[in-house]
Amino acid sequence: MKSAWKHKDLIAIRPLDAAEIALLHDTARAFKEVLSRPIKKVPSLRGKTVINLFVEPSTRTRTSFELAAKRLSADVVSIASESSSFKKGETLKDTGLNLQAMNSDIIILRHPAAGAPQFLAERLKAGVINAGDGAHEHPTQALLDTFTILEKLGNVSAPPDKKLAGIKIAIVGDILFSRVARSDIWAMTKLGAEVTLVGPTTLLPDTFRELGVKVSHRIDDVLAEAHVIMLLRIQHERQKQQLFPSLGEYVSLFGLTHERFKRCRPDVLIMHPGPINRGVEIASELADGVNSVILQQVSNGLAVRMAALYLLTGGNGPQGVNS
Amino acid sequence: MSIPTGLQKLTDAPVESLCIHGGRIVDPANKRDEVGDLYLHDGKVVNPNDLPQGVNWRTLNARGHIVTPGLIDLHVHLREPGQSSKETIATGTRAAAAGGFTTVVAMPNTAPKADGAATIAWILQRAAETALVNVYPTGCISQNMAGELLAPIGSLVKAGAIAITDDGACVQNNELMRRALEYTKMFDVPIFDHCQDYALSGGGVMNEGHWSTILGLPGWPAIAEEVIVSRNAMLSELTGAAVHCQHLSSVGSVRIIREAKQRGVRISGEATPHHIALTDSDCQGYDTNYKMNPPLRTHRDQEALLEGLSDGTIEILASDHAPHCEFEKEVEFNYAPFGILGLETELAIFIQKLIEPQVLDWSGMIEKLTINPAKLLNLHTKGSLAIGKDADVTVIDPNLEWRVDKNQSYSKSRNTPFHGWNLRGRATTTIIGGRIVFSL
Incomplete structure (x- = not known):
């Protein structure tokens, strides 16, 4: 079987081109069809071992990867930091080498330090999938976000780098510390979308302009035109770092309130990578409203992660899934 | 090549009477930049026009090299x-x-x-x-x-x-x-x-x-x-x-x-x-x-x-x-x-x-x-090749091309980003108080 994916790992969106993103999307679309069948399991990864190594807490992403591996018939083991040897001071290198010594095929790594998945990938023969590293990248999140936008608004027949041409996307919130924002920026702009970042000056420094996006500190200037509004979780901890004075002030300046929602396009897509702070970055009812695709993001995440696992273990793209 | 074998400490190397011959002497403390001979004796820089008698000078050829204070x-x-x-x-x-x-x-x-x-x-x-x-x-x-x-x-x-x-x-x-x-x-x-x-x-x-x-x-x-x-x-x-x-x-x-x-x-x-x-x-x-x-x-x-x-x-x-x-x-x-x-x-x-x-x-x-x-640092006897200063001297071949190999380092550690760099210019002789501690 010819391998469609040219890399050993999936570390970041930045080095990928639009065609590679399209390959992941097309493969995910095929798996989404599989997931709609009465029997949702395929034998693609039978005999393969997948390790879910989560050095930082996560429910959604860890479950999604675990389920994706199981639907592909892989043997999957999930390790959380609290129960791992990291607690005993083992280095990432040694943990990786030990997991490799057990013949793991894929290691999925969530880690608080940016660059950790690349560090591991350079030292292991096993494929490494980045499930979020510090404030660097979270590639499968960006793939599922763009997959969801493409389903709703994309131009299917356009070439890969034009599939989101003309689509205006606002990403709102704590951009500085967000790996989701960074991966989204790369994925969305590579597919041709126009991205505007919105947030307080302290959480959105001007250096982000150098990434090929617009930067705004006034959400009201951006809402009316946006086809998609992606809200990011705002963390209480940032207050202690003097990055904004209070959640109340944040809501009044940047929260997607009912008032602001009235000025949005009626067909605007509301997205959120989760976990949501209801009543902070988004009014609670809007998260559950007709414009919200937040749970569809989660569903699509499963298909996207199946696609990533499948391609990294030598799978032959969407044709391979259907054959 | 390199550090003489058997040197455990600086004073294991003998204090030599040296004539560093024909190098370009670059001695900014004395606004000096000229080709010449530098004489070291008894751990100090000595006056070439008033050399001590009866000394067996060892000559180091420094032609094409740069001779500087240590x-x-x-x-x-x-x-x-x-x-x-x-x-x-x-x-x-x-x-x-x-x-x-x-x-x-x-x-x-x-x-x-x-x-x-x-x-x-x-x-x-x-x-x-x-x-x-x-x-x-x-x-x-x-x-x-x-x-x-x-x-x-x-x-x-x-x-x-x-x-x-x-x-x-x-x-x-x-x-x-x-x-x-x-x-x-x-x-x-x-x-x-x-x-x-x-x-x-x-x-x-x-x-x-x-x-x-x-x-x-x-x-x-x-x-x-x-x-x-x-x-x-x-x-x-x-x-x-x-x-x-x-x-x-x-x-x-x-x-x-x-x-x-x-x-x-x-x-x-x-x-x-x-x-x-x-x-x-x-x-x-x-x-x-x-x-x-x-x-x-x-x-x-x-x-x-x-x-x-x-x-x-x-x-x-x-x-x-x-x-x-x-x-x-x-x-x-x-x-x-x-x-x-x-x-x-x-x-x-x-x-x-x-x-x-x-x-x-x-x-x-x-x-x-x-x-x-x-x-x-108020090191009054160093940093200069004036007569009477310490015989600390570095001889540099400015054209020597070499490749950095961290595994050849004398340091105990290997943490250098310059590993593999091709560089030009290197110290060929290091002299401290008239003692040769390194020569290529």
């Missing part, structure tokens, strides 16, 4: 006592000799910290037993480098500390820094400061800017250095004490020092090879050999450093030689210790980045490695 590096981490898995006085001074350095100044952030006379005495004793080059220890500004209480600076100086510094840490309390400067003025030694405001640098591990944005690594902004450089200029002006700002990295720091010097403030600064040879874009691969403190900054900062070196704002070149074990460095970028090796590569890096693009001529560069640090 190079001085006033910013080196020798790691002893307490961190001898990274480096020892023995290995660090061998790296110095191989790099052409005859005198190194050891930083006090050892274990224990050099904040008491006993530790200074231990370092000097250890150096006498194992060092191949001159070693001068520094003592701490504050007890245990905690930035809270003054260290016994008078005792440290009496024991042999040549400068006072909390290098590796920075005194945050401005009142303590003021008192340290005032108090140290009594002893005729400079204070060196590692300039870093901790509140502003936070948990930063690389320069805050374009690349930290892309890589998602915590930023250590230039302003965190500049605020302290600025504070130091103001406190030096207030107290009249000499303050030396270590490893300058940014546009703003150079500007602040330039302006302060114009007002007559006793402030000086140093530049390292890595800050002029590398930038924050080199951190792209998360390779921890590009993690140092202060961090690598931008091309603009590099240009400012070169300008500061060229116009004399920055008087001193130094390596901040900071060895770390491979296992300590081979971790996630966030968790790795700051610092890289410097002693064996710095001369060639300086030649490539300063001489070749004509930022400085040979005299201009050599003065920042000899007489300028000697003056700052």
Whole structure:
């Protein structure tokens, strides 16, 4: 079987081109069809071992990867930091080498330090999938976000780098510390979308302009035109770092309130990578409203992660899934 | 080749009567740059027109080579006592000799910290037993480098500390820094400061800017250095004490020092090879050999450093030689210790980045490695080839092409980003007090 994916790992969106993103999307679309069948399991990864190594807490992403591996018939083991040897001071290198010594095929790594998945990938023969590293990248999140936008608004027949041409996307919130924002920026702009970042000056420094996006500190200037509004979780901890004075002030300046929602396009897509702070970055009812695709993001995440696992273990793209 | 076998310590090498023949003598202290012969006898530079009689001179042919006062590096981490898995006085001074350095100044952030006379005495004793080059220890500004209480600076100086510094840490309390400067003025030694405001640098591990944005690594902004450089200029002006700002990295720091010097403030600064040879874009691969403190900054900062070196704002070149074990460095970028090796590569890096693009001529560069640090350190017999000065001499082949191989390093550690670099120019003979400790 010819391998469609040219890399050993999936570390970041930045080095990928639009065609590679399209390959992941097309493969995910095929798996989404599989997931709609009465029997949702395929034998693609039978005999393969997948390790879910989560050095930082996560429910959604860890479950999604675990389920994706199981639907592909892989043997999957999930390790959380609290129960791992990291607690005993083992280095990432040694943990990786030990997991490799057990013949793991894929290691999925969530880690608080940016660059950790690349560090591991350079030292292991096993494929490494980045499930979020510090404030660097979270590639499968960006793939599922763009997959969801493409389903709703994309131009299917356009070439890969034009599939989101003309689509205006606002990403709102704590951009500085967000790996989701960074991966989204790369994925969305590579597919041709126009991205505007919105947030307080302290959480959105001007250096982000150098990434090929617009930067705004006034959400009201951006809402009316946006086809998609992606809200990011705002963390209480940032207050202690003097990055904004209070959640109340944040809501009044940047929260997607009912008032602001009235000025949005009626067909605007509301997205959120989760976990949501209801009543902070988004009014609670809007998260559950007709414009919200937040749970569809989660569903699509499963298909996207199946696609990533499948391609990294030598799978032959969407044709391979259907054959 | 290299370090003569059987040398355990500097005094194991015989004091020779040497005629260094036909080299280009670059001796900025005496405004000398000419081809000639240099005679060394009884550990001193002697007058070629009044040579002692009955001496059996050994001639070293230096034609095509550059002959300079022994190079001085006033910013080196020798790691002893307490961190001898990274480096020892023995290995660090061998790296110095191989790099052409005859005198190194050891930083006090050892274990224990050099904040008491006993530790200074231990370092000097250890150096006498194992060092191949001159070693001068520094003592701490504050007890245990905690930035809270003054260290016994008078005792440290009496024991042999040549400068006072909390290098590796920075005194945050401005009142303590003021008192340290005032108090140290009594002893005729400079204070060196590692300039870093901790509140502003936070948990930063690389320069805050374009690349930290892309890589998602915590930023250590230039302003965190500049605020302290600025504070130091103001406190030096207030107290009249000499303050030396270590490893300058940014546009703003150079500007602040330039302006302060114009007002007559006793402030000086140093530049390292890595800050002029590398930038924050080199951190792209998360390779921890590009993690140092202060961090690598931008091309603009590099240009400012070169300008500061060229116009004399920055008087001193130094390596901040900071060895770390491979296992300590081979971790996630966030968790790795700051610092890289410097002693064996710095001369060639300086030649490539300063001489070749004509930022400085040979005299201009050599003065920042000899007489300028000697003056700052009050080493009156070093940094010059005048008659009667110490016979510390470095002979450099400016055209020798070589490739950096970390595995050939004399250092105990291997943490260099310059591994594999093709460089031109290298020390071929290192002489200390008339003793040859290294020759290629």
